Amino acid sequence: MTTDPGSPARAHYAPGVPAEIVVPDHGVDGLLTEAAGRFGDRVALDFLGAVTTYAALEEQVDRAAGLLAAAGVRAGDRVALVLPNCPQHVVAFYAALRLGAVVAEHNPLAPPAEIQEQLDAHGATVVVAWENALDRVAPGGDRRDRTVWAVDLTAALPRRSRLLLGLPLPAARAQRAALRGPVPPGVRSWEADLRRAAPLPRTHPRPAGADLAVLLHTGGTTGTPKAVALTHRNLLANVAQGRAWVQGLREGAETFYAVLPFFHAFGLTLSLTFAVRIGATQVVLPKFDVDMVLAAMRRRPATFFPGVPPMFDRLAVAAQERGADLSSVRFAISGAMALDPQVARRWEALTGGLIIEGYGMTECSPVVLGNPFGPGRRPGALGLPFPSTDIRVVDPEHPAAEVPPGAVGELLVRGPQVFAGYDGRPEETAEVLLDGGWLRTGDLVRLDDGFVVLADRRKELIISGGFNVYPSQVEEAVRSMPGVSDVAVVGLPDGARGESVVAALVLEPGARVDLEGVRRWTHERLSHYAIPRRIAVLEELPRSQLGKVLRRKVREQLLD
Template identity: 55%
Template sequence: MWSKVVETVQQFPADLAVSSLISVDVTTAMPLMTRLALRLPVKKAREARDALTTKVRGALSWESILASAPLPATHPRPQTDDLAIIQYTSGTTGTPKGAALTHRNLLANAAQAQAWVPSITRGNGCVVYAVLPMFHAYGLTLCLTFAMSMGARLVLFPKFDPDLVLEVTKKHPATLLPLVPPIAERLLSASKEKGIPLTGTQVAISGAMALAHELVVPFEQASGGYLVEGYGLSECSPVLMANPVAENRVAGTVGLPLPGTECRVVDPENPTEDVPAGSAGELVVRGPQVFSGYYGKPEETDAVFVDGWFRTGDIVTIDEAGFVRIVDRIKELIITGGFNVAPTEVEGVLRQHPDVEDAAVVGLPSDHSGEEVVAAVVIDGGKDVDVEAIREFARGILTPYKVPRRIFVVDELPTSLIGKVLRRQVREKLISLTSSDG
């Protein structure tokens, strides 16, 4: 693993402890002149070096592994149907679960991605930018597995930094640039501000949230390439479909199913029954990239499969040409910056605050992140409370992107006859409030 995260893993509690760690110093693979520049005794070089690597204790180095004797031919090796990774996701029900993905799933999705872009040159002529986190299924497949399968030059970025990406673009423009809309916006803005063109960026694929046509046009004008939208889920390795890299793509849709991917649109209340052609219904899929189940959770696995078809939890329509349009989500997950946030998890944390009697968490539209996490809370006894203090409390427990960006204090939450909070009504009320504020 990257040397910068070794210490974090070493600090895991005993029940999650990792006994053997292999540390990788990414600077050792850089060109000689770059390595020498990083060693210069100047502030900028020191900051760059600190962002890329750090000293590691208690772990094996990658170099020592390479220097050791090769494994004998008889040594056991992974088979295609062996478990490759456990990709944790909130899934369609909100509770984090481990999607068990096999080597076959990952290899199939990389092959499907290759078939989707037959115009891309294999080998040294192919350059893939890794600006997405690789612990996310999207970054894992399109920034890593696909790049390796193409024999591509994979450009690793420690984090998304528009200036750093533009510097690389000068010498090695991206053949494939997987991103999310906020990254495309920031990159385009920085390109105009710095006067560094995006020219040469051939294919940018956007996922995780809706891609606005108003962003596509200027991005493609600046790059001379394509910016197209795709769709997937962690349970599907993750890519299920994408718009063609051609003039016949359809704006507002997530494109066509990748080769080998089968899709149906069914009645959400009776998922064995297809809806009439062109009607809205739940998307169910099957294909070589679709997982076989959640790790150690057979009941949750059974709940998302119907006769071998995986229920995505998304409401879609499919037009006569086969293009898929996302209409709504059955699940109440919030997708912010490409990451899933389960409202129930955030609500549980907020209710732990001594002044919070009840809470409802929803996603409100955001120009920058697709949706932003927002909470409505009922205060115990009508006390005066500092909502920023509640946010700070949540920040001490939750991953940063799950912390509500805004908290509204309300007298009560709308509930059903059985007492279930009606999040859709909460969302509509908060949208109304924020609209009137504007």
């Protein structure tokens, strides 16, 4: 199915949304250049009250690009960012892209072994990392011949906040410890070096649309961790599609909340590119925290709020309890997992604005489908194909054959936002990218009058709080625990969170294992969102005739 004027999907587009978009023929760095030219005096970033205008942001990016170039970064080189949401993240992102380098994004709270494996795989020789992530980047101070810059998060705070953090009080010490960490010898200061750096000459060559821009780490459609390679054109296509989809946005007059992590495809596109494209002011928070969000709303009310369902649920409940005003939010986009209709109704009642669902995956930069902004939206549906996006619903065992209308099949997508492939993994790329540019999503859907409705997940991915959890990784961590003979990890329904990570254990004779022990054991081995929230002890795990654990059967057993 395509988005031509006669397609069932096109009939449901909101007024003014085109069937096709034009992708700019330049690099992502051009978004900031254009925004600074049009909205130089406008606040680009508000980080806990400290503001940076678009003109100042461009100036910082020019100096950061000069700093990276002086360190030997050239077009095509990989620059690793291991940072939470902060102004330094935005600056380093655009500085690397300005040079034509490739930004490799990393979760700063990921286990050390995972980050080391990723750094070794993509081969970055330059890393910009939060001080509290340095033990993951350079364990024991071993930089492995990489140039590493340490980012002091407190340097981006308002002056008053920095002074308060310096007070000899227990609360101040605790906050300092949460924001700062020790810096090993040989690691350079990002802030100190940036102050001394010379700007990159304006004549320096810029990247082209076909050049590689970003590496984002994901399990992809198979659950095996790998790096998704996105070009400048991929990212700019999704920006253009999003801009066309959300009619009514006022360029240079919107306030976005940047609470989704920048290292995640959803947060990267909505905050690092889309918001800059329209000259929005972004309220940047280092992590999602209800108190932080509501305090910021009093200072600088949001007009556009992208998030995942648990965020909207917690904010709506807190706002109701405290009488907080959310009426400034005209648009909200929910992604990464299904949105509970009850949560959507509560949010729209509190804000008076619209909240819609979308569907995407990292391999698609990431958005593929969206509900129309308006009365035509359908709660519970994934949405309609974005402009310039084609979809097919096919037999999962024979992807060349489409299923009958209304039948369940695997979703295939094609469009300018579809990725360039997995970095350094041509065989795995070939498994999901078919002839004609069609991407196998691994999700089972059906079509209902042009709308795509999720039927089931072909892959056994668990989506908890908007994060992808891969059962095999959790199982490996839990299986190494003393007393555990075998384990199967599944996702069980958990309200607004989506799914809860549950470990079904088979114990060794005489062993005793409790949830707290499992959580302690996996704390250093898994990201926080992948740590099991529940356990169940079984006598044995259901298996196939070939001996493979049947996670589906485990899930059914636990639900019963």
